[in-house]
Amino acid sequence: MSQRWRRLRILSPNDVTIAILEIREMAKRIDMSGAATAALATAVSELVTNVTKYADTGLISMRPAVQIRRPGIEVIVEDRGPGIADIEQAMKENVSTGGTLGLGLPGTRRLVDEFDIDSEPGQGTRVRIVKWG
Template sequence: MPVLISATHGIHTPEDVVAVRQAVRQRAVELGFNLVDQTKLVTAASELARNTLQYGGGGAVLIEGIGDGLRRGLRLTFEDKGPGIADIDEALRGGFSTAGGLGLGLSGARRLSNEFQIESRPGEGTRVTITRWR
């Protein structure tokens, strides 16, 4: 999948989470996403950026505009070198009971995306990739 544009943003403070939201919004506008899809992308990015900061101890996001001539999309890859997630299925179950902790952030980001991948190893870190197509 050809990458049209890409940029990396560090996530180390709450202000960085705000900056990631703004960068994702800008890319989504440039790629021609409508307002509802922009809002979904920015919200998913906010959830994952906060998880990267709070649970991953900080990290970075790679923001990519991708396209194959037929369609365009925005791909976000969040990476941290934190403690990792021991039970990904449990973390994805939605965790309403955890009052909006990791559970809702992760499962919510998945619901707001067209494609979702997560890789995590205890002690090594977590990588979450989401894509939304226009």
């Protein structure tokens, strides 16, 4: 049985807060552990913040992932912003064009169990993550 996607539009920095609240709500509902919830919420915060910083608007979709006896959540964050020219470069530590710590993407990858990124310059960026626990 596949679960329904919960979709939220990302329009302003306020939506970072809303996305975090929603993901925590979902994590609570499926009985995810505190540590996994903290990691997932942080990853979501990073990704949605990126959208508001670089792309202005986007979309976040989340749904409980299905695996026997282990709660999980799958999240997709996508935008039609400028995209990332060099993904390999962006996935390295301390590379930031936004005047911050430059740990966002590689750090986010370490926080979750699955991490896929698709980006095309001028087309946008799509990141899919899954967290178990």
